Amino acid sequence: ESSIGIESTLKAVFLPFVSKSHLLFMVDMARLFAMHNVDVTIITTPANATHFQTSIDRDSSRGRAIRTHLVKFPQIPGLPLGLESVDAETPKDISSKIYQGLFLLKDNFQQLFRDMKPDFIVTDMFYPWSVDTAAELGIPRLNCTGGSYFSHAARNSIEQFAPHVNVGSDYESFLLPGLPHKVEMTRSQLSDWVNERSNDFGNIMKMIKDADRRSYGSLFRSFYELEGTYEEHYQRVTGTRSWSLGPVSLWVNQDDFDKANRGNAKEKEENGVLKWLDSKEDNSVVYVSFGSMNKFPISQHIEIAHALEDSGYDFIWVVKKTEEGEEYGVLEEFEKRVKESNKGYLIWDWAPQLVILEHSAVGAVVTHCGWNTTLESVYMGLPMVTWPLFAEQFYNEKLLVNVLKIGVSIGAKEWKNWNAYGDKVVKREDIGKAIALLMGGGEECLEIRKRVNELSDAAKKTIKVGGSSHTNLKELLEELKSFKHQKVNHQMEGEV
Ligand code: UDP
Numbered sequence: 001e002s003s004i005g006i007e008s009t010l011k012a013v014f015l016p017f018v019s020k021s022h023l024l025f026m027v028d029m030a031r032l033f034a035m036h037n038v039d040v041t042i043i044t045t046p047a048n049a050t051h052f053q054t055s056i057d058r059d060s061s062r063g064r065a066i067r068t069h070l071v072k073f074p075q076i077p078g079l080p081l082g083l084e085s086v087d088a089e090t091p092k093d094i095s096s097k098i099y100q101g102l103f104l105l106k107d108n109f110q111q112l113f114r115d116m117k118p119d120f121i122v123t124d125m126f127y128p129w130s131v132d133t134a135a136e137l138g139i140p141r142l143n144c145t146g147g148s149y150f151s152h153a154a155r156n157s158i159e160q161f162a163p164h165v166n167v168g169s170d171y172e173s174f175l176l177p178g179l180p181h182k183v184e185m186t187r188s189q190l191s192d193w194v195n196e197r198s199n200d201f202g203n204i205m206k207m208i209k210d211a212d213r214r215s216y217g218s219l220f221r222s223f224y225e226l227e228g229t230y231e232e233h234y235q236r237v238t239g240t241r242s243w244s245l246g247p248v249s250l251w252v253n254q255d256d257f258d259k260a261n262r263g264n265a266k267e268k269e270e271n272g273v274l275k276w277l278d279s280k281e282d283n284s285v286v287y288v289s290f291g292s293m294n295k296f297p298i299s300q301h302i303e304i305a306h307a308l309e310d311s312g313y314d315f316i317w318v319v320k321k322t323e324e325g326e327e328y329g330v331l332e333e334f335e336k337r338v339k340e341s342n343k344g345y346l347i348w349d350w351a352p353q354l355v356i357l358e359h360s361a362v363g364a365v366v367t368h369c370g371w372n373t374t375l376e377s378v379y380m381g382l383p384m385v386t387w388p389l390f391a392e393q394f395y396n397e398k399l400l401v402n403v404l405k406i407g408v409s410i411g412a413k414e415w416k417n418w419n420a421y422g423d424k425v426v427k428r429e430d431i432g433k434a435i436a437l438l439m440g441g442g443e444e445c446l447e448i449r450k451r452v453n454e455l456s457d458a459a460k461k462t463i464k465v466g467g468s469s470h471t472n473l474k475e476l477l478e479e480l481k482s483f484k485h486q487k488v489n490h491q492m493e494g495e496v
Contacts, residue, residue, distance in 0.1 A: 009065075010119050010480055011039045015109060016144075017124035018048055018102055019086040020292040024249075024263055025221060025372055026124055026144050027052045031059055031252040032245065033122075034066035036473060042066070043112055045073040045105075047084040051264050058258065069112065074104045088293050088320050092419055113137060119484045122219065126204075128211030138487060140216030140480065147371050149222055149230035149242075150403065151395035153179055156237050158194055171413065178237075180229045181403050188414050189394040217241035221248045221375060224468040225458035227399065243472045247375040251463040253354055263292075265352035273316065273356060276345050280314055283363030286435055287356055287382075289318040291370040294389055296320075297421045298327055305334045307431035308344060313439050315344045316362075318351045357382060364438045366410075366431075369396040378406070381456030383448045385410055385434040387426065390418040406452040410434045 012033055016026035027042060034040040042056070049068050059066050073084045079097040086095045110133050113121060120140040123130040134141035145152075154176055158164060163174040170188040187195060193202035212218055223246045224231060231244055245251075253259045277285065288304065290296070296304075301319065308315045321328055331346070338344030353373070356362060357380045365377045366385040374396055377384055384407040386397040394415055400407035411430050416422035438445055462469040 008481065008485075009037065009039050010477065010484065011117070012041070013113060013116050013118040013121050014040060014042045014144075015121065015123040015127060015130065016042065016044060016048070017126045018045065018084055018098060020051055020263060021087075021370070021372070022124055022126070022146070023048055023051055023085070024292075026122075027055065028248045028252050029122065029144055029219060029221075029245070031055065031064075031066065032248055032473070033477075034059055034064040035252060036477060037065075038477070039065040040067075041069050041116060041118075043069045043071060043109060045084045046070050047073065047082050051085070052262075054261050054264070055253075055258060069116075071105060071108055071112070074101045076101045088295055088322050088418075090419075095419065120216070120480055125208050125212070128207045131211045131214045134216075135214075140483060143212050143215045143218040145212070145218045145220060147392040148374070148396055148399055149220060149227050149234045149244075150399040151371075151392035153230050153233050153237065154183070154185075154395040154398065155194070155392070156234075158190065164190060164195070180233060183398045183402055185394065185398065186413070189388075189412075191391070191415055192417065213238070213240055215240070217243060220244045221246035221371065223247060223459060223462040225462060226375075226378065226404070226455060230399075243476050245469050245473050245476075247379050247459055247463065247469075249354065249372060249376060250379045250459070251469070256355065259354035259358065260352045262352070262354055263350055265350055273345055273347065273352070274359065277316075277356070277359040277361040279342075280361035282360045284314055285359075285361045286311070286313050286315045286364050286366060286385075286439060287362050288315060288366040289351060289353065289373065290320075290368040290387070290389065291373060292350075293370075293391075293418045294320070294368055295322040295419065295421050297425070298330070300425050301331055303425055303428045304431060305331065307428040307435065309334075309338065310428065311432050311435050311439075313435065314342075316347065316351070316356060317344065318347045318349075318353075320349060364435070366435065369393040369400065371396060374400065375459075378452060378455050379459040381449075381453045383407065383438050383445070383452045385431075385438055386412075387431075388412050388415075389422070390416055404451065404455070406448055406455065408434045408437050408448070 014026060014030040016023045030040050030042050049070060053068060056066055056068055076097045083094055084098060086098055113133050120142060121130060121134055122142045122144050125143055125145045131141045157176040157178050161177040163177055164187045167174050167187060171186050173184040173186055176183045193199040193205060220242055222244045224244055235242060253262055308317060319331060335346045357376055365382050366387060367373045369386050369388045384400055386400050386407040387410040388394040388397040397409060401409050410426055412426060414422060414424045461467045464470060
């Protein structure tokens with residue numbers, strides 16, 4: 001580290017999105033920069049801050065220059081006080097009111113960027129307008145993007161070559177042209193906004209892509225050893241710059257307290273579940289979770305319950321109540337039964353996922369292929385049963401199953417919207433088959449475990465001094481410093 005005075009400390013402002021999923025990865029990213037001597041301010045609203053403020057307080061007590069700047073959420077008719085975040089349990093009419101409020105906040109955010117005079121800003125992909133504010137201020141905007149490089153490559157292939165248009169049915173496979181590997185998908189696995197010509201969300205995604213192109217570059221939570229081929233492919237095809245800084249959540253959440261409290265998980269939950277895990281053999285427990293955004297109908301929950309009970313393996317299952325008045329009694333009965341037999345542990349709403357995945361008793365993960373959970377599982381050396389549902393998760397599944405070969409597919413056929421229940425129910429037999437394959441100890445399963453363990457070693461190395469993500473961060477910070485110095489020099493020349 002060069003010795004740097006206060007005036008040469010980089011000052012950054014981070015603006016995360018208002019859903020727990022995007023919020024948490026962006027806060028991790030902000031904390032990563034603060035960990036490397038950047039002065040960081042995170043702008044958010046009070047209810048969103050409750051999801052992460054403890055981590056920020058701990059970082060600042062560690063001597064890091066990081067703080068939260070709160071902006072009051074606007075009052076919107078019909079929006080109950082304190083509802084400021086769009087998650088699985090947020091009803092649709094409430095989400096649209098939250099978006100309205102967020103739209104009203106845009107001017108405030110822009111003014112804050114002007115007042116705070118940062119050297120660069122890092123904003124969520126869902127704030128494409130921020131690229132213009134950065135241009136006005138003459139500073140870089142770094143885009144904090146979602147998903148894997150692979151998912152961007154797959155989407156680009158579909159947009160460029162439209163291979164889905166020429167198939168006879170929604171279930172006929174087509175090849176994704178131009179990718180380094182042979183990957184096939186069906187139209188039913190693509191998002192509605194890719195399939196439909198005119199779609200509001202599709203138009204937003206076009207604006208986001210355009211803003212990505214005009215940004216200084218994008219920050220990815222991936223790492224070179226995981227999908228370097230696709231990192232290079234992405235940079236070549238899009239002509240944009242990007243930095244792989246992952247896995248970020250494990251880089252910044254290194255002590256037990258940080259891990260246990262991420263996302264404001266309740267401590268008593270952690271004590272209970274860790275004690276339960278302590279009583280289990282190594283690699284004997286299946287962890288089942290579908291992230292922060294998913295909605296399942298009760299009929300799907302029942303299939304999962306049967307599959308888990310019939311599998312014979314011990315399990316932890318994170319269950320979300322997403323509908324008022326929905327009949328969850330069956331699950332409460334199930335919970336009682338598996339608690340008595342000591343076979344299973346249900347966590348309602350939010351689990352301390354990092355400490356659970358880290359426990360040696362956990363042997364596999366059933367996941368919706370959310371990119372954060374994927375990276376966390378890889379880091380912990382855990383193979384995955386892949387059950388994609390929405391967003392870019394079907395692409396992530398292809399990466400895990402076909403390219404990296406560290407996952408077993410449940411055979412999900414239908415993309416759905418994150419806030420919809422969907423009409424397809426995956427049957428208990430299919431869930432059971434995939435779990436048995438991964439937990440059964442056969443040859444295929446041993447190969448999968450070997451591969452994921454190699455990637456786990458790479459994930460741990462990449463964030464240490466000399467590792468590729470570590471080097472990427474150092475280089476990016478050096479570059480941002482020289483950008484700042486050039487700007488200051490220009491300003492001084494202008495004044496002379
Ligand atoms: N998470 C958690 N507890 C939960 C559910 C999720 O800590 O009960 C964390 C998880 O560790 C991950 C993130 O929230 O970092 C979920 O991100 P992912 O991309 O897997 O799914 P999403 O919520 O975006 O669909």
